[in-house]
Amino acid sequence: MSTVEITVTVNGSSRTRRVPDRLLLADFLRHELRLTGTHVGCGHGVCGACTVLVDGATMRSCLMLAVQADGASITTVEGLAPPGGLHPVQQAFHELHALQCGFCTPGFLASTIELLRENPDPSETEIREALHGNICRCTGYVNIVKAVRRAAELMRAG
Ligand code: FES
Ligand code: FES
Structure with missing residues (x-):
């Protein structure tokens, strides 16, 4: 080897x-x-x-x-969260109950961060397209989409 x-x-x-x-x-x-x-x-x-x-x-x-x-x-x-806090995307997933077992969550967070950097105000369709490569076995997609919308709000508010 x-x-x-x-x-x-x-x-x-x-x-x-x-x-x-x-x-x-x-x-x-x-x-x-x-x-x-x-x-x-x-x-x-x-x-x-x-x-x-x-x-x-x-x-x-x-x-x-x-x-x-x-x-x-x-x-x-x-490495996402600042000391003592949460990244806005983590905050939004927490607020909107966008995870159940959480196994898929790290991947969704990374994909969401990339999406919101490129498109700060995505539509629901754009969110679903951007995240179509992430699978949630708990099928929590409705709340995940809501959380991405909320994360976009939080990040635009700075
Ligand atoms: S473990 Fe890498 S895409 Fe599924
Ligand atoms: S929250 Fe369980 S796989 Fe997505």
């Missing part, structure tokens, strides 16, 4: 590790860095549970190798 040294910035902290060249980014985050908020559902790019932000763009961490993230800046769910 060949290994490669990589350096990534994760949630603002620089991390250098020697990793197997075939290690998935999801496994790197969960097992090497113990950031277990990144969930693995399907393991092959379908459910969106493993979605993180890589240089600000959503990425399915089950489809990316850790070595491909060398030099990148990664944000996981653990």
